[in-house]
Amino acid sequence: MRALVTGGAGFIGSHIVQRLADTGHDVVVLDNFLTGKRENLAGISGVRIVEDDVRDPKAVEASAAGCEVIFHEAAIVSVPSSVERPQESHDVNIQGTLNVLQAARVARVRRVVFASSAAIYGEEPTLPKVESMRPEPISPYGVEKITSEHYLATWSKLFGVETVALRYFNVFGPRQDPSSPYSGVISVFVDRVLAGKPITFFGDGTQSRDFVFVGNVVDANILAATKRGVSGGVFNIACGARTTLVELATLIERAAGRTVARSVAPARAGDIKDSVADIDRARAELGYAPKVDVEDGLRQLVDHVRASR
Numbered sequence: 001m002r003a004l005v006t007g008g009a010g011f012i013g014s015h016i017v018q019r020l021a022d023t024g025h026d027v028v029v030l031d032n033f034l035t036g037k038r039e040n041l042a043g044i045s046g047v048r049i050v051e052d053d054v055r056d057p058k059a060v061e062a063s064a065a066g067c068e069v070i071f072h073e074a075a076i077v078s079v080p081s082s083v084e085r086p087q088e089s090h091d092v093n094i095q096g097t098l099n100v101l102q103a104a105r106v107a108r109v110r111r112v113v114f115a116s117s118a119a120i121y122g123e124e125p126t127l128p129k130v131e132s133m134r135p136e137p138i139s140p141y142g143v144e145k146i147t148s149e150h151y152l153a154t155w156s157k158l159f160g161v162e163t164v165a166l167r168y169f170n171v172f173g174p175r176q177d178p179s180s181p182y183s184g185v186i187s188v189f190v191d192r193v194l195a196g197k198p199i200t201f202f203g204d205g206t207q208s209r210d211f212v213f214v215g216n217v218v219d220a221n222i223l224a225a226t227k228r229g230v231s232g233g234v235f236n237i238a239c240g241a242r243t244t245l246v247e248l249a250t251l252i253e254r255a256a257g258r259t260v261a262r263s264v265a266p267a268r269a270g271d272i273k274d275s276v277a278d279i280d281r282a283r284a285e286l287g288y289a290p291k292v293d294v295e296d297g298l299r300q301l302v303d304h305v306r307a308s309r
């Protein structure tokens with residue numbers, strides 16, 4: 001098949017591109033290279049790269065032509081940046097999704113698989129998070145992801161575009177960029193531990209997340225693109241296990257074979273306290289199973305970062 005991957009030069013997108021290309025599919029990448037990197041696609045053959053923006057409907061429409069599936073990964077992925085610059089986040093994360101759905105309609109794309117987020121659960125205190133819970137986002141980012149999900153479900157009902165939303169929990173792995181103040185915590189901690197630099201907990205470090213290795217997320221995307229009878233669905237994608245930041249730091253230190261100093265700083269605005277997924281629906285309906293657990297994933301990541309230095 002031919003697939004479009006928006007944000008295909010980014011962290012998660014590039015891993016999806018790699019899997020598709022490795023399994024013989026034609027891939028079109030649409031990326032504005034603001035956070036995506038050409039080096040993330042180096043050595044992957046059979047990929048057409050379009051340098052343009054999901055905010056431009058014409059660019060999305062042109063990239064979608066002839067594609068059977070769109071994996072919509074392009075986004076501003078940071079909760080705090082959505083709090084600081086909500087308009088920009090809105091434009092990319094909501095208008096971008098609408099443009100993808102419109103392009104899918106015009107280009108007669110069979111299915112759109114969307115990168116949604118655990119951030120949609122927000123303040124809902126019950127753990128684990130189940131898809132049937134009422135979304136209560138506490139950040140613009142969470143609002144943008146749940147709004148996008150509503151657009152997907154509506155396009156599927158109104159126009160017959162098949163859609164699947166995958167609610168990613170905290171994804172980590174090679175190619176996640178540690179260099180921005182908004183970078184994912186694992187990329188930052190691994191980078192700092194390997195460099196022997198101190199790490200900081202925003203809050204007291206007792207907050208918890210369901211960290212999921214990127215390879216598992218790629219598996220989920222392939223299933224979501226191909227499984228029959230799941231259109232209009234939303235699925236948690238995680239490991240179903242909860243790790244506090246303090247535990248995470250210790251696991252990373254163990255994988256790296258060294259310890260570093262730890263400090264605390266004020267908690268971030270819009271931050272949720274605890275997050276862990278119920279993944280029964282994804283298991284039952286998509287056939288998803290996380291093959292790599294957090295410790296294995298951390299070991300793979302530490303080895304990768306060490307080798308690439």
Ligand code: UD1
Pocket residue numbers: 077078079116117118119168169170171182183184185186188189200201202203207209245267268271272275
């Ligand atoms: C992350 C993703 C978001 C995804 C969501 C799903 C990133 C950048 N964000 O948001 O796209 O939709 O999971 O659950 O990947 N922290 C520290 N010290 C640091 C960095 C972070 O204590 O140096 C803390 C944060 O305050 C937060 C936790 O670590 O409590 C996780 O932060 P982060 O990795 O940015 O992820 P989320 O905000 O959960």
